Amino acid sequence: MSDDEEQQSGNKPLRLPKKAAKVKxxxxxxxQITAEQLLREAKERELELIPLPPxxxxxxxxxxxxxxxxxxxxxxxGIRKNRMQIANWIKYGKWEESIGEIQRSRSVFERALDVxxxxxxxxxxxxxxxMRYATQYYYARFDxxxxxxxxxxxxxxxxxxxxxxxxxxxxxxxxxxxxxNVPGARQVREFRNSSCFF
Numbered sequence: 662m663s664d665d666e667e668q669q670s671g672n673k674p675l676r677l678p679k680k681a682a683k684v685k686x687x688x689x690x691x692x693q694i695t696a697e698q699l700l701r702e703a704k705e706r707e708l709e710l711i712p713l714p715p716x717x718x719x720x721x722x723x724x725x726x727x728x729x730x731x732x733x734x735x736x737x738x739g740i741r742k743n744r745m746q747i748a749n750w751i752k753y754g755k756w757e758e759s760i761g762e763i764q765r766s767r768s769v770f771e772r773a774l775d776v777x778x779x780x781x782x783x784x785x786x787x788x789x790x791x792m793r794y795a796t797q798y799y800y801a802r803f804d805x806x807x808x809x810x811x812x813x814x815x816x817x818x819x820x821x822x823x824x825x826x827x828x829x830x831x832x833x834x835x836x837x838x839x840x841x842n843v844p845g846a847r848q849v850r851e852f853r854n855s856s857c858f859f
Contacts, residue, residue: 729760736752736756739753740753744776745777747773747777747780747782750769750770750773750776751782751783751786754769754770754773754786754787755786755790757769758790758793758794763790767787767811770783770786770787770790773787778822779823781828784815784823784826784829785828785829787815788812788816788829791808791811791812791815792812792836794808794811795808795809795812813833813836816829816832816836820833830850830853833849834846834849834850837849
């Protein structure tokens with residue numbers, strides 16, 4: 662074995678370069694740059710390089726449908742790449758809610774629960790979406806009891822699967838108080854206190 666080879670684990674020789682590049686001028690630079698300056702310059706260049714996306718105005722219903730299709734495809738691709746990324750599911754569900762597609766939003770949240778049924782975040786976001794939707798019905802003077810039952814069903818499922826998560830119990834009783842169902846809020850609290858989980 663030669664001088665420029667060393668023995669490595671696994672009996673494979675490690676080849677080292679015969680002549681390493683040497684620094685000719687080892688003197689310190691006349692103009693010294695601090696780490697703060699480097700960070701500031703990097704931040705300035707970052708702001709210069711990332712232009713804001715252009716805002717588009719959608720004027721045609723067909724154009725709107727095409728935009729929604731593209732956006733859904735982006736969300737589905739993101740989910741396909743990493744199913745366990747809870748933030749992707751929540752963004753997708755909230756986006757569907759924001760465009761008024763409540764059934765699609767429910768579908769997204771249910772699919773997210775199929776992936777991770779023990780995620781407190783998914784359960785809370787799903788229940789809050791249902792509460793917002795029921796509130797819209799309430800303020801529009803529609804029969805909102807059916808809509809609030811969706812939220813109740815979600816809370817019931819959540820406290821059944823994750824009975825020790827206090828967030829569900831508190832949100833559930835708070836929702837009952839907000840809709841002025843004091844006996845329902847009392848019943849939720851009594852059930853939580855009487856359960857053997859605490």
